Amino acid sequence: MFRILRKSLKTGIVTGQHDASSTSTPTVAGESAEKARSFRRSLAIREVDSGSCNGCEMEMNALMNPVYDAERFGIHIAASPRHADALVVTGPVTVNMEKALKDAYRATPDPKLVIALGDCACDCGMFKGSYAVTGPVERHVPVDVKVPGCPPRPAEILQALQTLMGHAGVAVKGRALKPKG
Template sequence: MENIVKKILKTGIKSEAAPFPDERLRVLRGRLSEAVLRRFGRALAIRHVDAGSCNACELEINAMHNPYYNLEGLGIHFVASPRHADLLLVTGPVSRHMELALKRTYEATPDPKLVVACGDCGVCGGIFGESYASLGRVANVIPVDVAVPGCPPSPNAIIQGILTALMPEAETQA
């Protein structure tokens, strides 16, 4: 126990400042009213759905929880069920074998809800594209509010996407 406390003290606080929202990442405008977004504030619950990713985006989503990005320090946390979620964070081109599961997860998420597509595959289909097995971008299957490009996008870029989805448009433009 003593060694654990010593290590924690020696490590110190590593958290860095969060990025600013970026209006260019927005796909759909004004899906949620300003009043709703204000109510969310930053107390946001996210359900992640891997709809066919190569798992690199998952590495970066997990990295958002490390001490440098400290996502929970912003009031944003991941939940185990879509029924507890305000926002779906979707990775991958949507494989046809995941289409039904993704639609059901979307339907199970209570309104008002937001969707962020994460990574080049989610944004445009990426290198896998559309085929007998892949439906391509997430917006081909469910509505997407914000799309974050990158292969994979960095933790900061994903946080930026989430904050953009949460921020009333008037404020990000200011």
């Protein structure tokens, strides 16, 4: 117990040690911005995988690691859509996941936000037209913000979520764990 605490003290704080997002901030349209206003201080997210390759899931997980530590901005992951303010949907919506996605959307209390994460969720990516895919996400549930990328980097996801929450003024200024080159 003391050894791991000592190790943590020795390691110090790593939060924020990443490159800043280099993509432009997504725009949040009128009604979405209105809805998002209720979640300025805290946003409970339910992640729904509708057929992604697991890349976006890994980056969502990375968002919770000590380096990005999204919790410091009030962003946390809810275990059920019933506890969520926002759904983060990844993947092109497969025929098999279509119903589960709609169920999760219905189970989320209003007002709610939907974030389409990754190229597949935004426009089906390479799977556009496939017999097994019925997406993109916005065909089935209304989408408030799209975060493109394959997969988007955690810094980009964090930036999008902060924009959504109206934190634009406190955008993270990152610095890599190790300097470049």
